Amino acid sequence: MNVESKLFFNRELSWLAFNTRVLNEAKNTKIPLLERLKFIAIYGTNLDEFYMVRVAGLKRLYLAGIAEYSADKLTPLQQLSEIRKYIHNEQYQLHDVFNEISNALVKENLIFKNFNELNNEQKKYLKDFFHSSLYPVIVPIIVDSTHPFPHLNNLSFAMAIKLKDTTNKIKFGMVRISRMLPRFIEVTEGIYIPIENVVGEFIGEVFEGCEVISYTPFRITRNADMEIEEEEADDFMEIMTEGLKARKKGEIVRLEVGKNKDSSLLEFITSHIKIQSDDIYEYSIPLNLGTLWQIIGSKKFAHLTLPVFNAKTLPPLNDNVDIFNAIDNNDIALFHPYESFDPIVNFISSAAKDPDVYAIRMTLYRAGKNSPIIKALSEAAENNKQVTALVELKARFDEENNLYWAKALETAGAHVIYGIPRLKVHAKIALVIKKVGNEFKKYVHLSTGNYNPATAKIYTDISYFTSNEGIANDAVKFFHTLSTGYAQQCKLDSILMAPMQIKPKILELINEEIKYGKNGHIILKANSIVDVDVIEALYSASKAGVKVDMIIRGICCLKPKVSGISENIRVISIIGKYLEHARIYYFKNNNPQIYFASADLMPRNLEKRVEIMTPITNKIVADKLFGILKLQLEDNTQAHELQEDGTYTKLMPNDNKFTNSQEAYENYINAIFNNSIKAKDTKADKLLKRMIGES
Secondary structure, eight states: OSOOOOGOHHHHHHHHHHHHHHHHHOOOOOHHHHHHHHHHHHHHHHHHIIIIIIIIHHHHHHHHTTTOTTTTOOHHHHHHHHHHHHHHHHHHHHHHHHHHHHHHHHTTTTTEGGGSSOOOHHHHHHHHHHIITTTTOOOOEEEEEOOOOOOOOOTTTTEEEEEEOOOEEEEEEEEEEOOOOOOOEEEEEEEEEEEEHHHHEEOOOOOOTEEEEEEEEEEEEOOOOOOGGGOOOOOOHHHHHHHHHHHTSSSEEEEEEEEEOOOOHHHHHHTTSSSOOGEEEEEESSSGGGHHHHHHTOOOGGGGGHHHHHHHHOOTOOOOOOOOHHHOOEEEEEEETTBSSSSHHHHHHHEEEEEEEEEEEESOOOOOOOHHHHHHHHHHHHOOOOEEEEOTTTTTOOHHHHHHHHHHHHHHHOEEEBBTTBBBBBEEEEEEEEEEEEEEEEEEEEEOOOOOOOOGGTTTEEEEHHHHHHHHHHHHHHHHHHHHTOGGGGOOOSSSSEESSSHHHHHHHHHHHHHHHHEEEEEEEEBBOOHHHHHHHHHHHTTTTOEEEESSSOOOOOSSSOOOTTEEEEEEEEOOOSOOOEEEEETTTSOEEEEEOOBBSSSSHHHHHEEEEEOOOOHHHHHHHHHHHHHTTTTOOSEEEOOSOOOOEEEOOOTBBOOHHHHHHHHHHHHHTTOOOOOOOOOOHHHHHTTOOOO
């Protein structure tokens, strides 16, 4: 590393800044109340994963005695200290915004209450509910010399109980609450009470002969980052299954507990689990923020969310067109979730039914539940077509789901590849081989996102269909490489494949742009940028006068606006209705100018995964992707600009000209679909017209 460490933001603190931007959207009074609550739910689930993986990893590094870890030279212990301080400080904001939203929801007849705020009739209802629906399934435990403190799985939700028996002796116990139970109990329409309030009020009837003095909920987080010794694995499916079991027993890395004046409850919990005091977080709002989706998703309060956008299927894929004929006529790019995911499902299901299709091959990273893609692949295998599916068993937190799908596909007769040793296959690609006349014709789908219809409704991603001969031949070679296990050394001719090709190509493209100085322009849209070599190259580009625009949703270790280093680099992050997930890379003076990829600009993607980056030579598709970049760079409503000190400033409209890139694309796709484009004097509409190649 040649650049001084002070020119890098810390990876973990940059991620925390991203999660702060998510939390800040909960403060946005211009969006409906349940949309604001949604950002609190996202914030909470994001933080769960951060502690399970990133904090757990830092703790292991510290225990292993590793003194230097990150590009900014912070040691694991220093990073842990900064992380804890950051999250503890942010708790005040979290409490304030949750309470603000809760108070505003009262006017909409959606009310969070505690048991003591209810009337007698409501209390009676809850007593009956407790006996009929909770009493049979909760697990009460007295903790003493004959009843040890039980093992709690990762993200377990429970209650600590302080009791007094008939001899006035103080005892402690706990109640385990199943995740299958609702987090909030609806007392009457629109009035919700946390489940621990209900259990706490009537739990004395379970601990017979005892008086309940106090209670509080708590939740533990364990290290969930599995370590798999692949070299020693004879049966990879078996070792992954064992790894999933081990995850439930990982070391505890965080304790969340409800605030309670009775400090002995916290002392009881911490006397039985090993946890550092800095990793204890006391909350005066409900624990497990991700469960707020129970409220957010209620159809009764749909008017308190943004209108659901119905994704459109546009020409040339509409009107029950033969998808293979459409791809033969021209390359096709889709921008999800504005454009429907249905054509991708149709691509695989049509191939499964087509008597002229001989083979279907695809990668599956996160297929989701009730997957129509898996159903189509199974049908194809049962129809005696050659089906090859790489199901990535190492896809974090989808391992169990992927194990299930792998077994289902094998049962149907598909050839299943469970991954590549030492590499995670993150590439998104599907190949259909069809007999046309006397020849085999190859059709390819490539994407920045997963083959998952559910996430395709909320993630922005690029999909690309082509029968380009060079790309198709590379697709065949790619799948042969996966089958033989030699992905580590593979190089392709038309598309680029990590770990061998993508990073060198990106560095080459940046260095080529440097030759053009002030006439150079680079635009990079990604989830994260961490790779030191790429950052150094971008600093060199900036110093040469190249304009560098970056749309980085999450982690950004690059420091923009540093005099003499990066004053020509601008970084924005867009946080909005949809999760920005597409990766698009533009280099003005290259031919082709534009690429899209499954890979972020991180060492793990560029060096430790199988990824694909695709050059776009088709002008219509290139114009569309470039238009997306230009529109997002014009965003002055949901965009936040990164400053030299690491803070983000939310951009404000100039002269009351609002550009919300996500909303603008929704409006434009609707207009295209309805064939009624109305001209408006805004930069957004001018850019949008260029997207579909109308200029």
